[in-house]
Amino acid sequence: MSSIQDIQNEIIEEFEILGEDKESTIYYIMELGGQLPKFPEEERVDENIIKGCQSKVWLATRENGDKIQYLADSNTDITKGLISLLIRVLSGRTPQEILKADLDFIDKIGMGNIIGSQRSNGLSAMIKQMKLYALAYQAKQNV
């Protein structure tokens, strides 16, 4: 399996191909959002809503041996696209990998310019929540 860094580099390359055109970048992000696996309805509960996001984002996890599987959904297509990128990078990894991951692809693809500062805060909240889950899993494994 490719490393977290490999996947990040793949994403950076994909966005480089899109170039400077904001419109096509947004269409691409929305398309990615459309490819997110269906979110289980039983997980669509208030406890799974990420606080700090302007749009609604639900995040849930599944244990897969020593790895974490992330499941997510949002009520906006752009946010769905953003979270699908995070899932692509972090899902199916061990808590240790997730916790030490430096997600430099976000800056490198110029996400701040694409989504604006308010949504960037939301993106940080998503990453924080994903890492918190990893921390909880790690603590559980160590017991």
Add this chain to the structure above:
Amino acid sequence: MSLNIEEIRAMFPVLHQEVNGKPLIYFDNAATTQKPQSVLDSLTGYYEKDNSNIHRGAHTLADRATRYYEETREGVKNFINANESAEVIFTKGTTESINLVASSYGRKFITKGDEIIISTLEHHSNIVPWQMLCEEKEATLKIIPINDRGEILLEEFENLLSDKTKFVSIVHVSNALGTINPVKKIIKKAHQVGAMVLLDGAQSTNHLDIDVQDLDCDFLAFSAHKLYGPTGLGILYGKRSLLEIMPPYQGGGEMIKEVTFAKTTYNEIPFKFEAGTPNIADVIAFQKALDFISFIGKSNIKKHEDELLDHANEAFGQIKGFVPVGTAAEKVSVVSFNINGMHPFDVGVMLDANGIAVRTGHHCTQPLMQRLGLEGTVRASFSVYNTKSEIDQMALSLAKIAKIKNK
């Protein structure tokens, strides 16, 4: 008179730029309007030539700054046809103007069991101050309902009125939908039961002729920055008879007559309500914004904006998946809408990628959105410097965006 829009646009430097590689189309005027060069020149001119603290200064600069500052008060008085300029108080915005009344008038005159009436259309700034007051005083907040078009139900309002009603605070024009409320009737009915009325004029003063004496409102709150003026400056108009019996809102310099450690006596209106060094530069520059409006003529502005509204309704109405929100018979130049199957944020971001600035979300009117069963809308709001061809451009972009989910 037909306006020369290109000449008007030339007065607004900010309009002449590209955003995301496209010419800027600024349709977020209900949030704030752009500023003409004359306002910008006045701001820098003040700091370059006149900067000085006003009132009480014994030197020429202080005298000049004071004179200009007070000239704007006179200008505002004329703009809203107040009886006298002492009835015009400078605040930092509509929100502070409303809070001033809720705190000062409300604290003194609202008591347990009293009722205050607002409407479903209110901005949070005309909800929360009254909720806070009601909580403190054990008074009750009553809400005028609306129909699905976004119009106030006058009969329901009359049903809410009683001898318990002490205050009605009502928005003149809805920021989220553009509905123009029949405020003259509302004021008259409220006065019949002895209630005072505050008019939230944040979204009306830039579109409609305002005559506070004809309307007979007791208070009017509005903001300079929605009137081509600077941010951070608001106006509170109040009838002299009320302002005089209201306690000060904040204590400090400027608002006093005499201070001893034993007792302080307060200054006359309007100074009683302007504690501390005011926003001198912005007040002075605001006169240039008022000059701009009177140079173009409010009725000319309104006529142009109405034409833009009609044009937008027609152009956007043809887009598959376009759902207008707020279809009142009387409206200002605001088009609130959703695109079927799409979140307003997504629509806003995609319009921005096309250089088009609109507002998305709940527009600080969450109770209204709940009433309409919506999470939010996209809002395009037009001003005197906008053109039909800009609307056509937005219609093209919007059609492309809507197609994603409405094939």
